[in-house]
Amino acid sequence: MFAHMRPTIKDIAERAGVGLGTVSRVLNDNPRVSEMTRAKVMGAVRDLNYVPNLAARGLSMGKTQSIAVIAPFFTRSVFVERLHGIEETTSASGYDVVIYNVDAVEKRDRYFRTVPDPRRVDGVIVISLPPTATDVARFQRSSVPVVFVDVGNPLCQPFDRIVINDVEGGRMATQHLIDLGHRRIGYIGDVPQAGFNFTAGEDRFAGYREALAGSGIEIRPEYHLDGRFGREVARELAHRMLGLPERPTAIFASNDTQALGVLEAARDLGLDVPGDLSVVGYDDIEMTDFLGLTTVRQLLFESGRRSVDALLRRIEEPEREPLCDSLPVELIVRRTTAPPR
Amino acid sequence: MFAHMRPTIKDIAERAGVGLGTVSRVLNDNPRVSEMTRAKVMGAVRDLNYVPNLAARGLSMGKTQSIAVIAPFFTRSVFVERLHGIEETTSASGYDVVIYNVDAVEKRDRYFRTVPDPRRVDGVIVISLPPTATDVARFQRSSVPVVFVDVGNPLCQPFDRIVINDVEGGRMATQHLIDLGHRRIGYIGDVPQAGFNFTAGEDRFAGYREALAGSGIEIRPEYHLDGRFGREVARELAHRMLGLPERPTAIFASNDTQALGVLEAARDLGLDVPGDLSVVGYDDIEMTDFLGLTTVRQLLFESGRRSVDALLRRIEEPEREPLCDSLPVELIVRRTTAPPR
DNA sequence: ACATGTTGTGGAAGCGTTTCCATGGGGTAG
DNA sequence: CTACCCCATGGAAACGCTTCCACAACATGT
Incomplete structure (x- = not known):
């Protein structure tokens, strides 16, 4: 038994009696495949319990199917709730979320420098961390879509952003x-x-x-x-x-x-x-x-949700106008306020 | 300017006037490189602002430098604090953390099936989610180290675990x-x-x-x-x-x-x-x-920290005995308890 | 009859690494 | 001076995928 050897598309191709390209086409829903061949390939996929290798796919396509979130002090409720919105929306679209927690300035700088790399993630959400002009320039060069949440900094205007008034x-x-x-x-x-x-x-x-x-x-x-x-x-x-x-x-x-x-x-x-x-x-x-x-x-939750929406939209259409989505605030009156004595 | 073309080790090699293997050795701290060559390569790395392609490295080495955390309801304080311990320890070792939030049984099952894949992550931490016998069998076959936190289930005995009494x-x-x-x-x-x-x-x-x-x-x-x-x-x-x-x-x-x-x-x-x-x-x-x-x-924080320690240790030495680390509990008396009237 | 698409397919090239093997130069021991 | 070994090095092969190109088979238009 080769229980430990994960099958590759080559194994699938052999088993289905077709070529490598065909298998790849089936897996990527390319219409240029006959119904019969498609069925054979899918059968082999099931038989061998095939799961694609994401690293290989990423290397070949330059896509990673994951997005990064760079946030400060992610254990604070404010960030947890934003993250929740991000996670929920992201997982629904099949992307992975990688969290970069910033608890020191050096970490922010390191992450700002290394994370927005198209070979590492498909997009980045930055929460509450205003970038410097240098950062902005680097982000723009990097070709990775970046969305800012809760960053009012005018330097961010070239990017999509979710702001709070x-x-x-x-x-x-x-x-x-x-x-x-x-x-x-x-x-x-x-x-x-x-x-x-x-x-x-x-x-x-x-x-x-x-x-x-x-x-x-x-x-x-x-x-x-x-x-x-x-x-x-x-x-x-x-x-x-x-x-x-x-x-x-x-x-x-x-x-x-x-x-x-x-x-x-x-x-x-x-x-x-x-x-x-x-x-x-x-x-x-x-x-x-x-x-x-x-x-x-x-x-908070909504801000996370929308940041992912914006990011995915931009991954689809990199050239659209940057959007600036402003979320409303609302006063919630409870029991700690009253007229003065 | 080829500002958009990320440099590869080939570019580094050319610029430094050395071979590909040498560059790779320098980048991986292989001692079999002369001081002079190392300096030349490092210079080129800095000049070209080289950052290694993780997908390629992962493909070549079969490693991803990332670990997965599968946790239910990750916004609840209990999990947030465990996550904090995980994040802090993980980021210190250069691994990425990918979060899989389980808010429904189907999601748990899907993650249990797809996440523990050696080509996807180097290790998995499962929090508070007891696996079935089928899950356990699959985990063992998958060859990805799995650590359980807060799971008492005896089925987990073959794995490292951090338990709470x-x-x-x-x-x-x-x-x-x-x-x-x-x-x-x-x-x-x-x-x-x-x-x-x-x-x-x-x-x-x-x-x-x-x-x-x-x-x-x-x-x-x-x-x-x-x-x-x-x-x-x-x-x-x-x-x-x-x-x-x-x-x-x-x-x-x-x-x-x-x-x-x-x-x-x-x-x-x-x-x-x-x-x-x-x-x-x-x-x-x-x-x-x-x-x-x-x-x-x-x-809580400590449980996260230790789960990462255990995971990294197992990634290093896959064959060690599974450890079972039991964390103490402590009564904190504050102001809501007193003798009855 | 022939040129011209169209459709499905196979396979090579390429993505950026690591690793292994081969090689040459220098040192050391005999 | 020779034999041997070690060290530093270059480069091919491999990792698993996508994509492009080539091609065969067949349909269509003239």
């Missing part, structure tokens, strides 16, 4: 607090991680300022604190902000995780939410529902 | 409640999803029964409810259980997500936790810390 989201969150009657509204955001240049935070902050300015509310620098992403840090920042002589009656956190930290700080200080303090988050990750956190929902 | 974990959680003085202890678990045969739930329940039996506490069937995984369902189950004439003073939920549902139900009913009701979860996913949920910690 974070300014608007920040504005909505803040406006909601203003509408409730708040005037002393704090903002807690994540400091752009060294070298990553995430833009979401800044945009949300811009929305915050816009809303305040629109209502003629003074922007007080002591009401703005940034810290490394994470609950613990946000908790400390909130402690600090809530310890101010004239403390805010509401805090908008630039993401739900930091909003949790704010809630924790409020709990520490014995402040009632929303009685003494209103809190708004951003992203609407799964557990905000449990906590009753008022937040700004962005269509 | 869920019986012990369930026992510890329950014993903790008993030690606090509880006698009426409920159990809420997830019903084995049709066809998936997850075993963790049953094991944890077995531990629960053991602990009760060990303390001579009667096992009351009305204190045992199973439902589909998820917060909402668990919340309903908890409602039902807490509506019993003689309601439990403590509930052990088979996983943290369901424990959240229990907490929600307690909140709905105005029960104080831990005053009126103690709650214990399982897994110690990230947010349990925030909620102060007492739970059983299993080393």
